[in-house]
Amino acid sequence: MTSRYLSTGQMAKYLGISKDFLLSHRGSLFIEGKHYFNPAGINRLLWDIEVMEMWVRGYESNVTGFGNIDEIVTNLLRG
Numbered sequence: 286m287t288s289r290y291l292s293t294g295q296m297a298k299y300l301g302i303s304k305d306f307l308l309s310h311r312g313s314l315f316i317e318g319k320h321y322f323n324p325a326g327i328n329r330l331l332w333d334i335e336v337m338e339m340w341v342r343g344y345e346s347n348v349t350g351f352g353n354i355d356e357i358v359t360n361l362l363r364g
Contacts, residue, residue: 290322290331299334300341307332315340 297304307315311330315321320340321332 289334291334292329293332296332296334296337300337 291299293304293307297307307321311317311321317323319333320336321330323330
């Protein structure tokens with residue numbers, strides 16, 4: 286069975302980016318409970334492979350908790 290989660294170092298290697306990039310963008314670009322988790326009793330972050338692959342592909346770049354940003358702006362401008 287393949288793991289759904291990777292440590293920070295494993296995720297950085299998997300995506301071909303630096304650990305520092307992942308860690309420096311926690312809480313802004315990457316959201317706890319969505320992109321990564323900090324389980325009690327484990328002294329490391331666990332990154333969700335599926336969600337991070339979606340981020341790489343750009344499937345979530347314009348999506349917020351309220352929906353697609355482009356759609357929201359278009360609807361606001363229409364009045």
